[in-house]
Amino acid sequence: MTTLEVRNLSINYITDDGVALNAVEGLTFSLEQGRSLGLVGESGCGKTTVMLSLIRLLPEAGRIVNGQVLFEGRDLLQISERDMQAVRWKDVSMVFQGAMNALNPVRTVESQIVEVLQLHSIVNSTKDARIRTGVLLELVGITAKRGKQYPHQFSGGMRQRAVIAMALACNPRILIADEPTTALDVMIQAQIIELLEQLQRELNLSLVLVTHDLGVVAEMCDDVLVMYGGTVAEYANSDTIFNNPQHPYTQRLLKAFPDIAEPGSELASIPGNPPRLDNLPPGCRFEPRCHVGNGEPICLKELPPLVEIEPGHHVACHLVDEKESHEKNTHPSNRRPL
Amino acid sequence: MKKIPILQIEDLYKQFPVTRTFTDRIKRAPKQVVHALDGVSFTVDQGEILALVGESGSGKTTVGMNVLGLQVPTKGRILFDGYDVADWATGRLRSRKNGDELGRLSRRKQILALRRRAQMVFQDPYESLNPRQTTWEIVVEPLEIHHLGLSADEKEARVRAALEDCGLAPADHFWSRYPDELSGGQRQRVVVAGALVLEPELLVADEPVSMLDVSIRADILTLLQSLRKARDITIIYTTHDLATAGYFTDRMAVMYLGRIVELGSTVEVLKEPHHPYTQALVSVAPVPNPRKRRKRMILQGEVPNPIDVPSGCRFHPRCPIATEECKMTDPPYVEISTGHKAACLKI
Numbered sequence: 297m298t299t300l301e302v303r304n305l306s307i308n309y310i311t312d313d314g315v316a317l318n319a320v321e322g323l324t325f326s327l328e329q330g331r332s333l334g335l336v337g338e339s340g341c342g343k344t345t346v347m348l349s350l351i352r353l354l355p356e357a358g359r360i361v362n363g364q365v366l367f368e369g370r371d372l373l374q375i376s377e378r379d380m381q382a383v384r385w386k387d388v389s390m391v392f393q394g395a396m397n398a399l400n401p402v403r404t405v406e407s408q409i410v411e412v413l414q415l416h417s418i419v420n421s422t423k424d425a426r427i428r429t430g431v432l433l434e435l436v437g438i439t440a441k442r443g444k445q446y447p448h449q450f451s452g453g454m455r456q457r458a459v460i461a462m463a464l465a466c467n468p469r470i471l472i473a474d475e476p477t478t479a480l481d482v483m484i485q486a487q488i489i490e491l492l493e494q495l496q497r498e499l500n501l502s503l504v505l506v507t508h509d510l511g512v513v514a515e516m517c518d519d520v521l522v523m524y525g526g527t528v529a530e531y532a533n534s535d536t537i538f539n540n541p542q543h544p545y546t547q548r549l550l551k552a553f554p555d556i557a558e559p560g561s562e563l564a565s566i567p568g569n570p571p572r573l574d575n576l577p578p579g580c581r582f583e584p585r586c587h588v589g590n591g592e593p594i595c596l597k598e599l600p601p602l603v604e605i606e607p608g609h610h611v612a613c614h615l616v617d618e619k620e621s622h623e624k625n626t627h628p629s630n631r632r633p634l
Numbered sequence: 635m636k637k638i639p640i641l642q643i644e645d646l647y648k649q650f651p652v653t654r655t656f657t658d659r660i661k662r663a664p665k666q667v668v669h670a671l672d673g674v675s676f677t678v679d680q681g682e683i684l685a686l687v688g689e690s691g692s693g694k695t696t697v698g699m700n701v702l703g704l705q706v707p708t709k710g711r712i713l714f715d716g717y718d719v720a721d722w723a724t725g726r727l728r729s730r731k732n733g734d735e736l737g738r739l740s741r742r743k744q745i746l747a748l749r750r751r752a753q754m755v756f757q758d759p760y761e762s763l764n765p766r767q768t769t770w771e772i773v774v775e776p777l778e779i780h781h782l783g784l785s786a787d788e789k790e791a792r793v794r795a796a797l798e799d800c801g802l803a804p805a806d807h808f809w810s811r812y813p814d815e816l817s818g819g820q821r822q823r824v825v826v827a828g829a830l831v832l833e834p835e836l837l838v839a840d841e842p843v844s845m846l847d848v849s850i851r852a853d854i855l856t857l858l859q860s861l862r863k864a865r866d867i868t869i870i871y872t873t874h875d876l877a878t879a880g881y882f883t884d885r886m887a888v889m890y891l892g893r894i895v896e897l898g899s900t901v902e903v904l905k906e907p908h909h910p911y912t913q914a915l916v917s918v919a920p921v922p923n924p925r926k927r928r929k930r931m932i933l934q935g936e937v938p939n940p941i942d943v944p945s946g947c948r949f950h951p952r953c954p955i956a957t958e959e960c961k962m963t964d965p966p967y968v969e970i971s972t973g974h975k976a977a978c979l980k981i
């Protein structure tokens with residue numbers, strides 16, 4: 297069953313001078329119950345912006361200018377803020393980017409989770425709240441009694457676990473985790489990945505994992521959405537993205553990422569920089585860095601639409617065609633080698 | 635290729651005193667020390683790229699600091715080009731019998747001479763650049779400090795070569811820019827250029843890409859690799875990311891709690907890790923391909939506090955195959971193949 301469906305979502309940021317910056321354009325994806333989606337792309341491509349808009353917590357300057365966010369068929373962008381409060385944290389919950397460093401330093405971890413539970417009237421009494429907090433902490437692998445400690449007495453990995461426990465407080469169906477492993481040490485990273493996998497299995501959670509680490513995505517996610525400059529570049533199941541990528545950006549991104557299973561292999565960076573929002577290219581946003589477009593007029597003029605080139609495999613590139621795309625793509629007359 | 639060691643590290647120890655609280659003193663709690671490095675030995679050959687990998691707190695940065703003479707070892711020796719770094723860094727090199735030139739330099743000149751030959755690049759490109767200095771000012775500064783007696787033209791040529799070797803070409807295009815007018819990757823290139831302008835022979839790159847985005851990372855790593863070709867420079871690359879180390883280093887030293895637990899050619903260490911700790915690290919490094927998912931060997935807990943180093947094998951509290959013997963015996967190195975060794979009783 298499709299739990300979440302995002303259609304054609306576009307988001308602007310309004311600057312102090314009243315200029316609208318188009319941070320996200322025409323984003324489309326869906327998430328089945330119990331599955332995991334990885335959202336990847338370079339810094340600034342709009343990952344956090346998209347996730348915040350799903351739970352309607354965009355910063356003040358953010359405006360959703362188009363699109364639908366359907367949760368079990370209901371458009372969350374159309375309901376009242378009051379109705380939204382019944383959805384946020386309870387149906388769709390989020391671990392914010394950097395949240396582990398934003399815990400209140402002068403309050404115990406337990407009291408911070410208790411507060412979340414009471415705020416959302418999940419429990420009837422403070423005693424119940426404490427009991428539930430203990431259960432949540434144990435769920436993420438922290439002994440309940442350590443809840444009495446303060447955040448600074450927790451290691452980085454434990455703080456990340458506590459933040460995950462907090463996001464699970466209201467039994468959500470969907471958990472969005474924004475860069476949950478970034479800035480953690482290798483082994484702690486692996487522990488958090490393992491925890492998220494286990495929670496997903498045990499609670500039948502749908503998971504959206506936002507990261508720039510392609511390795512983490514390959515390990516954890518069923519589907520992958522590759523974003524570039526606020527648009528979807530490619531969207532498919534994980535195997536397709538990693539083994540049969542069709543969008544030039546996905547292909548370059550993979551070549552720029554070292555693979556520990558192939559030590560000594562070549563790395564190729566992507567020349568140039570991601571576009572600035574105040575200076576977006578008029579056509580395809582990847583055009584200035586694209587090795588395939590090579591100045592094609594259509595690439596310079598038009599934003600490529602997202603096309604389903606084969607079942608479940610979506611690509612936004614003028615030069616990738618439907619169906620026989622595979623043969624064409626590798627034909628030397630059609631492509632310059634990477 | 636003939637191998638000339640440029641750096642020899644012999645049984646290096648570095649301890650830091652633990653600051654005692656008032657109550658500690660009242661209670662007459664014993665003085666404690668952090669054993670940051672606890673018997674580290676390795677050599678690096680001229681033109682080689684060595685990876686120092688390990689979890690946070692394993693001692694990677696401390697090795698770099700001691701190699702550059704920014705800290706003085708508690709015990710052990712570091713020889714750079716045959717000279718004792720601790721003496722050199724403090725200007726106490728003595729002239730040897732056969733009239734050693736360095737030994738005859740003044741204190742200050744000795745120290746500067748070491749700085750010139752060995753440089754360090756730090757993790758955060760945002761912190762290591764002064765936001766009020768232009769690219770030119772940043773890169774020319776080391777030349778000014780060292781009074782190399784260069785003419786204006788020579789200085790310009792050095793700065794230009796450093797920037798252009800770092801991929802900031804044409805250099806003129808960049809030198810009046812301030813750090814916030816550069817992208818993240820360009821900033822880190824400026825940091826590397828600032829280290830290169832003195833034409834050092836050894837570069838210690840301490841987590842130079844961990845703050846950078848994927849595509850920029852590839853850029854900087856490719857740059858480091860090309861520097862070896864262009865300048866025959868020796869590089870020690872410090873990281874906790876085994877995948878980036880696997881891509882461009884020749885040899886890899888895996889550190890745990892102030893010791894090297896495995897050392898060998900990078901490809902061999904990654905393909906056939908022998909120490910259980912290396913095996914665990916390799917197994918949890920995410921592979922960017924769902925077809926290559928592996929069984930993770932997750933170690934519980936975190937690196938223990940280096941104040942109380944565990945007895946016997948320091949890895950035993952977290953080791954999945956530890957036995958009673960491991961609690962008692964500090965394992966010696968076992969040679970696995972030429973140049974590949976690991977310290978574990980079960981090999």
Ligand SMILES: Nc1ncnc2c1ncn2[C@@H]1O[C@H](COP(=O)(O)OP(=O)(O)OP(=O)(O)O)[C@@H](O)[C@H]1O
Nearest residue numbers: 309319338339340341342343344345346355357573
């Ligand atoms: N409050 C804001 N006002 C104006 N622009 C913003 C605001 N927040 C974000 N942006 C811009 O919107 C774009 C998308 O930002 P976002 O934080 O969503 O990126 P991201 O993909 O999450 O990046 P990262 O990987 O660095 O977290 C960026 O160009 C950013 O500068």
Ligand SMILES: Nc1ncnc2c1ncn2[C@@H]1O[C@H](COP(=O)(O)OP(=O)(O)OP(=O)(O)O)[C@@H](O)[C@H]1O
Nearest residue numbers: 650668670689690691692693694695696697874940
């Ligand atoms: N100046 C100091 N005073 C006291 N302890 C120190 C000092 N410098 C380092 N240490 C301790 O020595 C140990 C090794 O630190 P070091 O910074 O070398 O580790 P690292 O491997 O570089 O870790 P990271 O990956 O976090 O950078 C750590 O336990 C650290 O807390």
Ligand code: SF4
Nearest residue numbers: 580586589595613614
């Ligand atoms: S549309 Fe053109 S510029 Fe954009 S990715 Fe495709 S080929 Fe490249």
Ligand code: SF4
Nearest residue numbers: 947950953960978979
């Ligand atoms: S010596 Fe024992 S504890 Fe140490 S790594 Fe080997 S098996 Fe593990």
Ligand SMILES: [Mg+2]
Nearest residue numbers: 343344345393
């Ligand atoms: Mg973000």
Ligand SMILES: [Mg+2]
Nearest residue numbers: 694695696840
């Ligand atoms: Mg360090």
